[in-house]
Structures are given as C-alpha cells and as structure tokens.
Amino acid sequence: MQDLLWLVIAFPLAGAVFLHFFGRRIGEPRAGFLATLAVAGSFLVSLAAALPFFGGAAEANRLTLWDWMPSIGASFELHWDPLAALMALVVTGVGSLIHLYAIGYMHGDPRFTRFFVYMNLFVASMLTLVLAGNFAMLFVGWELVGLCSYLLISFWFTLPSAAAAGKKAFIVNRIGDVGFMVALMIIFGAFHTLSFTGVLDRAAEVLDPGVATAIALLLLLGAAGKSAQIPLYVWLPDAMEGPTPVSALIHAATMVTAGVYVIARSAAIFEISPIAGPVVATVGALTAFVAATIALAQTDIKRVLAYSTISQLGYMFLAVGAAGHVAGVFHLMTHAFFKALLFLGAGSVIHGLQNHQDMRLMGGLRKHMPVTAATMAIGTLAIAGVPPLAGFWSKDEILGVAFERGGWFGFLWVIGLVTALITAFYMTRQFVLVFLGEPRWPDGIHPHESPRLMTIPLVALAALSVVGGFVNTPFRLGLEHFLEPSFHGVELAHPSENIGIFILLAALSVGAGLAGAAAAFLAYNRPAQLWEKFENSFGKIWGWWQKGYGVDDAYGAVVVVPGRKLAESAAFRFDLGVVDGLVNGVGKAVRGLAARLRPIQNGLVRSYGLLFAAGVVAVVTWMLARGA
Amino acid sequence: MSLVVTPGWYMTLAAILFVIGAVGMLTRRNALVMFMCIELMLNAVNLTFIAAGSALGSLDGQLAVFFVLVVAAAEVVVGLAIIVAIFRRRQSASVDELADMKG
Numbered sequence: 104m105q106d107l108l109w110l111v112i113a114f115p116l117a118g119a120v121f122l123h124f125f126g127r128r129i130g131e132p133r134a135g136f137l138a139t140l141a142v143a144g145s146f147l148v149s150l151a152a153a154l155p156f157f158g159g160a161a162e163a164n165r166l167t168l169w170d171w172m173p174s175i176g177a178s179f180e181l182h183w184d185p186l187a188a189l190m191a192l193v194v195t196g197v198g199s200l201i202h203l204y205a206i207g208y209m210h211g212d213p214r215f216t217r218f219f220v221y222m223n224l225f226v227a228s229m230l231t232l233v234l235a236g237n238f239a240m241l242f243v244g245w246e247l248v249g250l251c252s253y254l255l256i257s258f259w260f261t262l263p264s265a266a267a268a269g270k271k272a273f274i275v276n277r278i279g280d281v282g283f284m285v286a287l288m289i290i291f292g293a294f295h296t297l298s299f300t301g302v303l304d305r306a307a308e309v310l311d312p313g314v315a316t317a318i319a320l321l322l323l324l325g326a327a328g329k330s331a332q333i334p335l336y337v338w339l340p341d342a343m344e345g346p347t348p349v350s351a352l353i354h355a356a357t358m359v360t361a362g363v364y365v366i367a368r369s370a371a372i373f374e375i376s377p378i379a380g381p382v383v384a385t386v387g388a389l390t391a392f393v394a395a396t397i398a399l400a401q402t403d404i405k406r407v408l409a410y411s412t413i414s415q416l417g418y419m420f421l422a423v424g425a426a427g428h429v430a431g432v433f434h435l436m437t438h439a440f441f442k443a444l445l446f447l448g449a450g451s452v453i454h455g456l457q458n459h460q461d462m463r464l465m466g467g468l469r470k471h472m473p474v475t476a477a478t479m480a481i482g483t484l485a486i487a488g489v490p491p492l493a494g495f496w497s498k499d500e501i502l503g504v505a506f507e508r509g510g511w512f513g514f515l516w517v518i519g520l521v522t523a524l525i526t527a528f529y530m531t532r533q534f535v536l537v538f539l540g541e542p543r544w545p546d547g548i549h550p551h552e553s554p555r556l557m558t559i560p561l562v563a564l565a566a567l568s569v570v571g572g573f574v575n576t577p578f579r580l581g582l583e584h585f586l587e588p589s590f591h592g593v594e595l596a597h598p599s600e601n602i603g604i605f606i607l608l609a610a611l612s613v614g615a616g617l618a619g620a621a622a623a624f625l626a627y628n629r630p631a632q633l634w635e636k637f638e639n640s641f642g643k644i645w646g647w648w649q650k651g652y653g654v655d656d657a658y659g660a661v662v663v664v665p666g667r668k669l670a671e672s673a674a675f676r677f678d679l680g681v682v683d684g685l686v687n688g689v690g691k692a693v694r695g696l697a698a699r700l701r702p703i704q705n706g707l708v709r710s711y712g713l714l715f716a717a718g719v720v721a722v723v724t725w726m727l728a729r730g731a
Numbered sequence: 732m733s734l735v736v737t738p739g740w741y742m743t744l745a746a747i748l749f750v751i752g753a754v755g756m757l758t759r760r761n762a763l764v765m766f767m768c769i770e771l772m773l774n775a776v777n778l779t780f781i782a783a784g785s786a787l788g789s790l791d792g793q794l795a796v797f798f799v800l801v802v803a804a805a806e807v808v809v810g811l812a813i814i815v816a817i818f819r820r821r822q823s824a825s826v827d828e829l830a831d832m833k834g
Binding site: 704705706707708709712713716 | 753756757758760765826827829830831832833
C-alpha cells in the first residue's frame with residue numbers, strides 16, 4: 104500500500120490539472136464534486152497507508168519518486184511516518200469536508216471551477232509539504248502553499264481590498280521565507296545534505312549549540328511568517344478577504360499550521376539550542392495573548408476568527424517551544440476541527456445574510472439558522488476549552504506542559520491561562536452577538552439556513568470537535584504513542600502524570616474559560632445600547648484593540664512609507680532624471696551638432712562642386728608646399 | 732624659327748580645357764551642359780596622359796586613357812538616362828531645382 108503513497112499527492116494534483124482544462128466544460132456543480140472526490144480519494148489512500156502506524160509499526164517509510172538534486176540530498180522522496188500521516192489525514196479529511204461545503208458556498212460564482220482548481224492545487228501543495236522527505240522538497244511545498252494562498256485570498260481580485268490583501272500575505276511571507284532559506288543553507292553547510300534522515304538523526308553529533316540556535320531561530324522566522332506569529336502575523340486578518348472556505352481550509356486548518364509542523368519536524372535541531380525553545384514558546388505565548396485581546400474588539404465576524412486563529416497558533420508555538428511537540432500537534436489537529444467548523448459556520452451566516460459580515464448587524468439568527476447555530480455553539484464551547492470537547496484536552500495538555508517545565512515556562516503558563524479566559528470571552532461575545540438577542544439586520548434581508556451541502560460538513564466537523572479530543576487524554580495517551588516514532592531520540596516534555604495536578608490545572612483553565620464565557624454572556628445578552636455602553640466603558644483601550652494596537656499603521660509608517668518613497672525616488676528621480684537624462688542628453692548633443700552641419704547639404708550641386716574644387720586646391724597646395 | 736611643338740604645349744592646352752570644364756561646371760545650371768563640362772575635364776586629363784606618355788616613351792599613359800574612356804562611356808549611359816528621366820518628369824534640367832533632399 105505504501106508504494107502507492109504518491110497517489111496522495113497525485114489525486115488532488117490531477118484534479119487541479121483536469122479541472123484547469125476541462126472544468127468549464129463539465130461545469131457547476133460537477134467540477135466541485137470532482138474536486139471533492141479527488142481530496143477524498145487522497146484521504147482514503149492516506150488512511151490505508153497509515154493503518155500500520157495504528158497497529159504500532161514504528162518504521163518510517165521512504166519512497167523515492169525520482170532524483171532531483173542528488174548532490175544536496177534532495178530528491179522527490181516521500182517520508183511517511185506517523186507525524187506526516189497525521190498531518191495528511193487532517194489536511195485531506197478536513198479538506199474534503201471544506202471542498203464539499205464550498206460547492207454550496209461558491210454556488211453561482213462565475214469562476215466556480217477556477218476556485219476548485221486552486222483548492223485542489225493547494226491540497227496537493229500542502230501534502231507535498233507534509234510528505235516531503237527532505238528540506239528542499241519541504242520548501243517547494245512551503246512556497247506552493249504560499250502561492251495558492253495568494254491566489255485564493257485575491258480570488259475576488261476585482262475588489263481592491265482583496266487584491267491588496269493577497270499581495271500583503273505574499274510579501275509578508277517572503278520575509279519569513281528569507282529566514283527559512285538561510286536556515287536551509289546553514290543546514291546544508293553543516294550536514295552536506297538536506298535529507299531528513301541525514302540531518303535529524305545526526306543533529307546531536309554535528310551541531311554545536313550556536314549553529315543549532317542560528318538554524319532554529321531562522322526556521323522560527325519562516326514559521327512565524329507562515330503561521331502568522333509576532334511579528335509577521337499582520338497578513339492573516341487581511342487574508343479574510345478571500346472566500347470563507349479558503350479562510351477555513353488555508354488560514355485556519357492547514358497552511359498556517361505548517362510553521363508548527365516544521366518546528367515539530369525539526370525538533371532534533373531545536374533541542375540542541377538552549378534558547379531556541381524558550382524563544383519559540385515566548386513568541387507563541389505573546390502572540391496568543393496579543394491576538395486574543397485584539398479579537399475582543401473586532402466587529403467583523405471573520406476577523407474575530409482570524410485573530411482567534413493567530414492566538415490558537417500561538418498556543419501551538421508555546422507547546423512546541425516547550426518541547427511538548429505532541430501537545431502542539433494535538434492542538435493543531437483539534438484546532439483544525441473546531442476552527443474549520445467556526446469558519447464554515449461564519450460562512451454559513453454570511454451566506455444567509457447576503458454577504459453581511461458585521462456582527463453589530465446580526466443577532467437573533469438562532470431561529471433562522473438552527474443547524475448553523477447549534478454547530479457554532481459546539482465550536483465555541485470547544486475553543487473555549489469546555490470539557491469534554493476537543494479544545495479542552497489539547498489546550499490543557501499545552502498548559503500542562505508549560506506548567507510542568509516551570510521557571511520561565513511557568514510565566515508563559517500564566518499568560519496562556521489568561522488567554523484562555525479572553526478566548527472564552529470573545530468567542531461567547533461572537534456567539535451571542537450573532538445568534539442570540541434581538542435581530543439588528545437592515546430591512547430587506549431575509550436570513551435563511553444554508554443548503555444541505557453546507558450544513559453536512561458543519562455537522563461532521565462538529566462531531567469531530569466533540570470527540571476529537573479523546574485521542575489523547577491523560578487517561579489514554581493514544582496520540583502520544585502514535586506519534587512517538589516520529590520523535591524518536593527527541594526528549595519530549597509531558598504534562599505531569601500526577602492526576603491531582605491535572606485536575607487542579609484543568610479546574611483552573613476550565614474555571615477561566617467559564618468565567619470568560621459567563622462574563623461575555625452577561626455583558627452581551629442584552630439590548631444593543633447596553634453592550635455598546637459596556638464596550639465604551641473601556642475607553643481608549645477598546646479602540647486600540649479594535650485596530651489591532653495600530654501595528655498595521657506602525658508597519659506602514661516604518662516599512663511601507665519609506666519603502667514607497669525609496670521606490671518613488673528611484674523611479675521618478677534616478678530613473679527619469681539620471682538614467683533617462685543621460686540617454687536624452689546624448690540624443691540632444693547629436694541633434695545640436697547636426698543642426699549646425701545640416702546647412703552644408705543645401706541641395707545645390709554647384710555649391711558641392713565649389714567645395715570639391717576648393718578641397719582639391721587645398722590638397723594640391725598642401726602637397727606642393729610639402730614637396731617644396 | 733621653326734615652331735616646335737613640345738609636350739608643354741599639350742599640357743597647356745589640357746590645362747585650358749580643364750579650366751573651361753571646371754568653370755562651366757561651377758557656373759552653369761543646366762544638367763546637360765554640366766555633363767558636357769565633366770566630359771571636357773576628363774578629356775583634358777586624357778590629353779595630359781597621352782602627352783606625358785609620349786614624352787616619357789611609355790605606353791602607360793595610353794593604357795590609362797583606355798580606362799578613362801571606358802568609365803566615361805559607362806558614366807554617360809547612366810548619367811544621360813538619369814538626366815532624361817528627370818527632364819521628362821519636370822520639364823526642366825536645372826540642377827538648382829533638384830534640391831528636394833537638402834538637409
């Protein structure tokens with residue numbers, strides 16, 4: 104079965120190619136179903152190939168498809184171990200549900216088939232990333248998902264905001280990619296290969312802490328770009344300009360977790376550096392906290408979820424930074440379930456409200472969209488960390504790891520706990536504003552429940568959000584054992600095995616979550632004037648949160664404006680003045696000279712004859728004079 | 732005193748012919764006349780060649796004259812054709828009017 108592993112990538116890739124050429128011919132909605140089938144087929148192959156791992160097989164499988172750059176240990180080879188298998192299952196599983204949903208969501212769009220070309224291409228790229236057997240191929244996938252992200256954010260490119268958001272995502276990611284590339288060069292310099300087996304198995308003997316720190320921090324820069332962490336998170340909120348299924352698949356469930364995946368994959372390198380882990384964890388915790396506070400004050404239903412995604416990714420970074428790689432990957436998985444659910448729910452709301460996204464104009468939708476409301480409620484509870492839903496188990500494991508490590512990580516644990524409270528608050532705020540209370544939407548809009556095609560994925564994801572956490576509870580460490588072979592030789596951090604400490608920590612975080620949820624419920628489940636007054640009572644800080652601490656403005660002032668000035672002076676001063684000036688100057692000089700010489704050619708043959716005769720006389724005179 | 736015709740006489744005659752040709756070339760504006768002036772200058776040169784050759788007892792002068800004659804014949808063919816064509820088109824052979832390509 105594992106010889107057929109290449110089918111995992113080939114299915115969606117073939118789907119993309121086929122739809123590119125024949126998509127218009129087979130039309131809507133068949134193109135969408137075909138794309139969904141491609142991803143679902145990929146899921147089935149992954150599942151079949153992952154079966155040995157469920158049975159406890161520890162051997163990683165390597166399948167070399169063809170040589171690419173053998174001299175640097177980079178061929179097209181697939182690395183199939185439990186970590187890759189889990190990622191592939193999440194990508195294809197959640198991916199096929201989102202594809203199915205998108206058939207309903209994108210209904211009637213003039214570029215319906217084009218959308219599914221990009222979506223399939225994205226899935227193929229993401230699978231290339233997670234199945235890569237060396238850093239070079241991983242980088243190929245890394246760039247391809249960035250490209251697909253760009254194409255899909257600016258899918259509605261006639262909107263200037265969507266086009267700008269696509270560019271922003273691409274350029275900000277470029278900054279991270281530079282770090283990533285330099286990291287690859289250092290790795291190659293140290294190991295003379297980029298193959299995972301060649302690098303990760305020998306990391307301990309080859310790398311000294313200094314080099315390991317350099318590699319780790321540069322990888323972190325790349326991961327921070329892709330996974331939207333401080334200081335490169337600014338592109339993700341703007342990425343909400345894309346269609347909602349894109350936000351769910353790329354900017355919540357899969358692509359943005361690539362950074363977490365890379366750090367988990369490179370655990371052997373991060374482990375050697377004494378400071379890389381704490382730095383990663385600190386970046387994660389700070390991002391989690393900052394993004395959560397910004398999410399508090401957002402009014403756009405999708406922007407709340409975008410900042411929430413940044414915040415949850417921060418948790419994952421906190422986990423992998425604290426060497427709790429299993430906890431990080433676990434949260435990656437559960438987050439994929441409930442955040443995809445929340446985004447698809449938000450998409451369903453937007454769909455039902457004829458493209459309104461402002462939560463201040465919602466309210467009372469529970470009666471009109473019962474399925475969406477029920478599934479969104481599950482998603483909200485899951486992300487708020489209410490047991491026994493998925494988010495509770497994974498978030499608690501992360502906090503447990505941080506607490507167990509103690510010291511600086513203990514401080515980060517406090518931040519994580521406070522963030523849990525804020526998370527519960529803003530998610531409950533969102534739910535109440537959208538589904539409870541009085542209707543506030545303008546006249547002429549008639550909200551309706553979304554079609555079956557959209558609600559079925561919602562229900563499936565809701566089910567996963569309920570049960571997804573049970574794969575790794577302190578009582579039964581299923582995922583831990585499953586992933587163990589992937590972290591062979593890496594010292595993993597675990598939460599305390601003391602059940603008393605677990606209960607204490609769980610009580611604390613659940614308490615924080617419930618407190619946040621209850622506070623938000625009390626604050627927002629009342630007439631609009633009252634909660635508006637509540638928000639205004641925060642004064643200036645609310646405004647700061649609302650515009651994300653002005654980070655975009657600051658980046659604009661520090662980077663964008665000087666950059667634009669430089670470009671303008673290069674274009675309008677240097678190019679127009681100096682370069683064009685030189686060229687025009689040469690032309691002008693020649694024209695000037697020609698203007699003086701031109702009268703000589705007056706068209707009178709006799710004057711030419713006279714000149715000729717004068718010339719002859721002059722030459723002869725000169726010759727005679729010389730001869731004399 | 733007998734009149735001895737020395738090469739100097741021929742040279743003098745050739746010089747006079749050449750000057751007539753050159754002055755005609757510079758002063759007349761009829762293309763056909765200018766053409767004749769050119770022929771006059773060419774033949775003045777021919778005369779010089781022959782005289783010098785005879786004086787030096789060499790055939791080289793006569794050899795050069797053959798070349799000049801051949802070139803002149805070819806030139807006449809092309810030149811007359813052009814002049815006739817221009818005349819047919821413009822009903823005039825004045826070179827001063829042919830200044831369409833002045834700078």
